[in-house]
Amino acid sequence: xxxxxxxxxxxxxxxxxxxxxxxxxxxxxxxxxxxxxxxxxxxxxxxxxxxxxxxxxxxxxxxxxxxxxxxxxxxxxxxxxxxxxxxxxxxxxxxxxxxxxxxxxxxxxxxxxxxxxxxxxxxxxxxxxxxxxxxxxxxxxxxxxxxxxxxxxxxxxxxxxxxxxxxxxxxxxxxxxxxxxxxxxxxxxxxxxxxxxxxxxxxxxxxxxxxxxxxxxxxxxxxxxxxxxxxxxxxxxxxxxxxxxxxxxxxxxxxxxxxxxxxxxxxxxxxxxxxxxxxxxxxxxxxxxxxxxxxxxxxxxxxxxxxxxxxxxxxxxxxxxxxxxxxxxxxxxx
Amino acid sequence: xxxxxxxxxxxxxxxxxxxxxxxxxxxxxxxxxxxxxxxxxxxxxxxxxxxxxxxxxxxxxxxxxxxxxxxxxxxxxxxxxxxxxxxxxxxxxxxxxxxxxxxxxxxxxxxxxxxxxxxxxxxxxxxx
Numbered sequence: 001x002x003x004x005x006x007x008x009x010x011x012x013x014x015x016x017x018x019x020x021x022x023x024x025x026x027x028x029x030x031x032x033x034x035x036x037x038x039x040x041x042x043x044x045x046x047x048x049x050x051x052x053x054x055x056x057x058x059x060x061x062x063x064x065x066x067x068x069x070x071x072x073x074x075x076x077x078x079x080x081x082x083x084x085x086x087x088x089x090x091x092x093x094x095x096x097x098x099x100x101x102x103x104x105x106x107x108x109x110x111x112x113x114x115x116x117x118x119x120x121x122x123x124x125x126x127x128x129x130x131x132x133x134x135x136x137x138x139x140x141x142x143x144x145x146x147x148x149x150x151x152x153x154x155x156x157x158x159x160x161x162x163x164x165x166x167x168x169x170x171x172x173x174x175x176x177x178x179x180x181x182x183x184x185x186x187x188x189x190x191x192x193x194x195x196x197x198x199x200x201x202x203x204x205x206x207x208x209x210x211x212x213x214x215x216x217x218x219x220x221x222x223x224x225x226x227x228x229x230x231x232x233x234x235x236x237x238x239x240x241x242x243x244x245x246x247x248x249x250x251x252x253x254x255x256x257x258x259x260x261x262x263x264x265x266x267x268x269x270x271x272x273x274x275x276x277x278x279x280x281x282x283x284x285x286x287x288x289x290x291x292x293x294x295x296x297x298x299x300x301x302x303x304x305x306x307x308x309x310x311x312x313x314x315x316x317x318x319x320x321x322x323x324x325x326x327x328x329x330x331x332x333x334x
Numbered sequence: 335x336x337x338x339x340x341x342x343x344x345x346x347x348x349x350x351x352x353x354x355x356x357x358x359x360x361x362x363x364x365x366x367x368x369x370x371x372x373x374x375x376x377x378x379x380x381x382x383x384x385x386x387x388x389x390x391x392x393x394x395x396x397x398x399x400x401x402x403x404x405x406x407x408x409x410x411x412x413x414x415x416x417x418x419x420x421x422x423x424x425x426x427x428x429x430x431x432x433x434x435x436x437x438x439x440x441x442x443x444x445x446x447x448x449x450x451x452x453x454x455x456x457x458x459x460x461x462x
Contacts, residue, residue, distance in 0.1 A: 290396045
């Protein structure tokens, strides 16, 4: 509320400033204070909050009392325009006497100590006058110093802006480097060429990869493996939520990969004819006799079996071949 | 070069090593009978193919009987625990030999316990 009140006061003083020149012009024309009176009536009717007034009084109480006493004698006498001017001139500040009159009217509208409020309003008016005088004289040294200081550290605000924006957006390149876009943007903002700086290698395949691949095969030492295991153990954080847990399980093989692939782990490179036409494996057996008959039945059964791979079927037949070769002596006795 | 080798080793290690978070890992079977059952299962798995082939020779009307008798002797010579008949479907949690439901591999008591605590997905008390 204090800030709003401050602005109100300034507005009042500004309004009084703006109004009083108009009023002054009109008074010069008419010679009668009709609009001025209206203004004064308006100001008199305006009401102000009490709390702010109390604070101001506490701040400026004792200082302005003496000044107020001297000031009041001036505006009270309406005809004493030159007196007011001379009194102001004594302090080196020029205050419009009509402003002073407006201040007195405002003070009269307020419930508290009128002299103190008048003095405070006049003090604010004086401050305004001082600032305008300074600007007129051209005392802009401080601002110039500030600007000159800013020119020395030109890049920092740009960098800060880039860093803040990068923090908010958290963009990671495909190469996983976060700092680089800051540098590149800062450089482009400094109006240098875009080709200056390191290459990001986003679109062009890095030509150094095959060279690295050739070199790696030779030496994975035991210490390297140990170090790698330690790193993996340290960096493997426990899962933060159910999704990460499921990801871990999938990596370990506990959880299947979705959508479920029925042929996971089944590498059936063989064509159907290799499964069904297995007679070519029967070359080691005699062409006549019960064994052949038996083996043909075995082959018939294997050709109808979808669960075994070709390799397993071939092993099956080979086992029988071995078995019957071992039993050849027995068979010849029969 | 060394860095690339490290990267490869890291990838391999990551796939092999489990996570660092402590997980409940049961290192003992419930009782010795369960252990013996486990051993029998392993042996049965190892000798399954041989048993199948020898039985194919035995249960045959084409091959001569002498061959089949030899096959009988061979299969009897195999270790006793290699036959699948000796496997008992015990409860996985309590090793109870009787009252085990095949679908869940649990005994009736454990099944009831979990079902009542709503830890069996899709299992509800029957009411009709």
